[in-house]
Amino acid sequence: MDSLLHTPEGVRDIYNEECSKKNALSAKLDRILKLYGYKDIQTPTFEFFDIFNRERGSVPSRNMYKFIDRDGSTLVLRPDITPSIARAVAKYFKEETIPLRFSYCGNTFINNSSLQGKMKETTQLGAELIGDRDIEGDAEVVALAIHLLLESGLTDFQLDIGHVGLFKALVAEAGMDEETVSQLRVLIESKNYFGVEALVEKLTLSDETAKLLLKLPELFGSGDIIAEARSMTCNAEALKALDEIEKLCQLIAEYGFEKYITIDLGMLTEYDYYTGMIFRGYTYGTGDAVVKGGRYDHLIGQFGKDAASVGFAVVLDELMLALSRQKIDIPTNEEATMVLYEPEYRSTAIRIANALRNINQAVSMMKKETDRSLNDYKAYSRRYHIAHILYVDQDKELTKIDISDDSVRKMPVSEF
Numbered sequence: 310m311d312s313l314l315h316t317p318e319g320v321r322d323i324y325n326e327e328c329s330k331k332n333a334l335s336a337k338l339d340r341i342l343k344l345y346g347y348k349d350i351q352t353p354t355f356e357f358f359d360i361f362n363r364e365r366g367s368v369p370s371r372n373m374y375k376f377i378d379r380d381g382s383t384l385v386l387r388p389d390i391t392p393s394i395a396r397a398v399a400k401y402f403k404e405e406t407i408p409l410r411f412s413y414c415g416n417t418f419i420n421n422s423s424l425q426g427k428m429k430e431t432t433q434l435g436a437e438l439i440g441d442r443d444i445e446g447d448a449e450v451v452a453l454a455i456h457l458l459l460e461s462g463l464t465d466f467q468l469d470i471g472h473v474g475l476f477k478a479l480v481a482e483a484g485m486d487e488e489t490v491s492q493l494r495v496l497i498e499s500k501n502y503f504g505v506e507a508l509v510e511k512l513t514l515s516d517e518t519a520k521l522l523l524k525l526p527e528l529f530g531s532g533d534i535i536a537e538a539r540s541m542t543c544n545a546e547a548l549k550a551l552d553e554i555e556k557l558c559q560l561i562a563e564y565g566f567e568k569y570i571t572i573d574l575g576m577l578t579e580y581d582y583y584t585g586m587i588f589r590g591y592t593y594g595t596g597d598a599v600v601k602g603g604r605y606d607h608l609i610g611q612f613g614k615d616a617a618s619v620g621f622a623v624v625l626d627e628l629m630l631a632l633s634r635q636k637i638d639i640p641t642n643e644e645a646t647m648v649l650y651e652p653e654y655r656s657t658a659i660r661i662a663n664a665l666r667n668i669n670q671a672v673s674m675m676k677k678e679t680d681r682s683l684n685d686y687k688a689y690s691r692r693y694h695i696a697h698i699l700y701v702d703q704d705k706e707l708t709k710i711d712i713s714d715d716s717v718r719k720m721p722v723s724e725f
């Protein structure tokens with residue numbers, strides 16, 4: 310019987326305070342998205358497999374939850390919301406040539422290996438700036454991500470900014486096969502210097518390319534590393550990527566957010582749809598990114614609309630974890646009142662509850678059981694963060710109990 314209460318590994322229930330806080334956080338962040346002109350969009354939780362297949366460059370197929378529809382089509386629970394937005398935009402905004410801004414909040418499902426101990430269902434709150442190919446678009450999106458983290462209450466965080474163009478240019482120049490590229494990516498990403506060295510030695514690369522690849526895991530820090538990287542390559546595409554990061558950092562300074570960014574030229578990603586700058590935000594309390602995003606100029610084109618785009622997603626669950634470990638409160642504005650009534654005064658109690666709800670106060674009604682004492686209800690209120698009890702045991706007067714200090718006051722019912 311007990312096993313009926315279990316949930317599968319990687320998913321969990323969220324309730325009480327934690328759930329109120331998660332919703333409050335998402336509403337708070339949503340307000341900022343609106344301030345930047347992002348409009349709500351919702352796409353389905355499951356889609357055809359092809360929306361996320363290898364060509365799109367999202368999560369690898371083995372990490373997706375796949376199932377079969379009645380008619381035999383293969384469906385997946387979305388592992389990522391960006392390809393869905395790309396599909397929807399190509400479908401409903403095909404003719405629009407001026408940039409569009411969309412934001413969303415929804416759950417994603419990734420069937421990670423259990424060994425990693427990661428959650429398999431997570432809530433993402435994201436923004437996509439569609440049809441903007443300029444560096445100003447990159448800067449807006451990075452600034453917005455920083456603004457959201459500040460709004461959440463975090464003060465100590467860093468946004469690492471990289472660019473897939475640098476790595477792509479180097480491996481293209483070296484003519485590496487896909488398997489080697491992916492091995493190298495993992496090694497550089499995990500800053501495994503010796504691993505990179507061993508692999509690079511096995512390949513036939515120009516001295517210049519080999520040196521820069523070896524150096525990538527260390528190219529992390531402030532603007533100076535751009536100059537350092539620049540001095541190490543003549544590859545035009547690689548130089549272009551470096552120029553872009555430099556310009557992006559200047560624009561982020563125009564937003565006043567430069568202190569939150571770090572350049573990380575060794576930052577790479579498994580998502581193949583990225584074509585330009587990529588970024589990830591980190592803070593204390595969780596090793597995983599609380600926000601992640603980047604530029605993807607060809608994804609929407611795969612659905613038939615040519616629209617260079619850039620966006621990101623805040624991983625709400627990671628952000629919640631970080632906030633809680635950093636003891637940063639998320640105010641929920643939940644000053645709930647309990648209207649506790651003796652059965653014969655039910656209609657008086659309903660009138661009182663309605664009057665309070667009319668002035669936007671949250672009320673939970675509770676019929677008093679004969680075998681429970683007032684103290685039982687006070688203890689319950691303490692457990693569930695109820696601020697007051699209004700005890701209705703006659704028509705004319707009620708008793709107001711303040712749970713924080715146990716003080717008691719009589720009030721005329723006519724006041725409601």
Ligand SMILES: N[C@@H](Cc1c[nH]c[nH+]1)C(=O)O
Nearest residue numbers: 391601602603620621622
């Ligand atoms: N969808 C990406 C984040 C992102 C949104 N837009 C661009 N990138 C992810 O799940 O990591």
